[in-house]
Amino acid sequence: MPDQINAYLDSDYEAGFVTDVEADTLPPGLNEDVIRFISSKKSEPEWLLEWRLKAWRDWLKMDEPRWAHVQHEPIDFNSISYYSSPKSLEDRPKSLDEVDPELLRTYEKLGIPLHEQATLAGVAVDVVFDSVSVATTFKDKLLEAGVLFCPISEAVHLYPELIQKYLGSVVPRRDNFYAALNSAVFSDGSFVYIPKGVRCPMELSTYFRINEANTGQFERTLIIADEDSHVSYLEGCTAPMRDENQLHAAVVELVALKGAQIKYSTVQNWYPGDKNGMGGIYNFVTKRGVCHERAKISWTQVETGSAITWKYPSVILRGDHSVGEFYSVALTNNFQQADTGTKMIHMGKNTRSTIISKGISAGKSQNAYRGLVRMNPRAEGARNYTQCDSLLIGDRCGAHTFPYIESKNASAVVEHEATTSKVSEDQLFLCQQRGIDPEKAVSMIVNGFCKEVFKELPMEFAVEAGKLLEVSLEGAVG
């Protein structure tokens, strides 16, 4: 690789600042009292506390998954604090005017103005700061359309039947090690319900921020799209730069009832650690949706952050003629590690799924695609198309592909295409010879590589994603 590119080091993580707010943070450690504390902080009903405690007992018997293509020191779950809330939120603010101005400034710095008049037109935002939701915009306007959008801790009180019916219905309490941990200690997250036949009038979005040191974030998101409804949901994440690793173990459950459509987009920019691999977020997330008859779930993700990403947004195609989609860009640089992909479980007849995965590895990073396509015996006429492309920048990084195909129905069709390419010296020299500087050239080549996925993102996010790639790629070649 050309030497001049080696010079473009020192990428800046723009969201790396710390907000100085007084916080109520539970001392590190995990035990039954901690779970009781979280539950009582949120004045939860008895059944939910029981649910958490069952998850906790299950978790104690489980082992950390070891199959992912990532390496890290064992996590000391007793060194993490499981609850942190800015003090000023002890009595949850009733309106934005009561939110600590320091917090509002944090979000403005991140480019997410929370005052409704200033927010992006047509996007309602729920904001989760450490363990609590700090603000949800446009709640009333959404309510007019019958759309429920609020922190999950509030939904527990306001819509107990929905929570009791659907919480854990897609990702069971003991689904996996991190999902069980989340079920025991989840603090906040977003809840969405779209009533029958309603097309949600605006994009919904949740913005997650980890601020406190030594704190884990364990949010839980539940989206229910009732029959023939439609919703597009965006999720963004950042954290301050810190030398120690921080754990983020979220669970997202999507329920698309008959004929419903859910589009879920993520731009994940958790702090990736420094150039030497110090610090950064461990992003161990379980995301799954279930599609009933004719329903459609589409996951789009742009993953540029985190020291380690372990994440497989999946779709269970339970109903006949249902559709699952997964569009992913995962970029790793420096010492980042990603093991990400999807699972498409075809249960119904004529179900269809599409997987487009673009992995970009730079620096000394390791980037793995892991995907499962399963055709169950009942999945007559089911189809899957998978395209899995890897792009390498430099010669010290790695790209890996682990496709799993299990077909138990002879009429099902599974297609898998995979390519691996390199940003070549020839391509860079062509750009330079045409006057384009190498940094811009790399970003142009990478953006071109990701085009199929970016076009799936809502407009504002597509622009943000392009810029994010550019920043994340600074110093990419070495």
Added chain:
Amino acid sequence: MLSIVDLHVRVEGKDILNGLSLEVQAGEVHAIMGPNGSGKSTLGYVLSGREGYEVVSGSATFEGHNLFELDAETRARAGLFLAFQYPVEIPGVSNMEFLKASVDAVREHQGLPPYDAVTFMKLARQQSASVSLPPEFLKRGVNEGFSGGEKKRNEILQMMLLEPKLAILDETDSGLDIDALQVVAEGVNARRSDENAFILVTHYQRLLDYIVPDFVHVLANGRIVKSGGKELALELEEKGYAWLEPEVA
């Protein structure tokens, strides 16, 4: 415009150019011919600043700048263009996006504002028609799935849009059918003026039927062993390089 004096260049430890000297004035077209492995492509690469070409000694001055002090993109912006022998593909990056980034970079260097999208699109369509590339080629990835001839025409399109002072065409004629060859020649001839110069690196006299050079040079063993007018090319066509053996050796 370009003055090369006693240039010695090494590639991967091997001496490729051994004391090459060449003067190119504005308005001139120089053809460089020679047997395989004589260093023709190396000349284009070392002048345009490709990595891996080590200048051992000698100098190259372009429009008063010491070329070897400038990075590749700055040389390009200053008006030095290389049409590649094997143009590379950049999948997913549309030709239009690539051309605009390139033209805007050169304009910025000249203190000019970037083109607005509409104006540029018009210009690009116009020029691509002049090299017989249908407009859909502007939407496709750079050289992505282009035939050999289409890639070469795309090189000429880039040259027309960038309006370089000095264009070096590295075997642009090789592998071209007669129609494509004419398109390339027309492109060059249209840009010939008192202010521009060209260096045509070629194996064959055929190209020189369409682009008539002012000077023809024979490159052998990394040095220019014979120079002459356009008739030298005809002589080479007839006799090959063997009669230059004493010089070649």
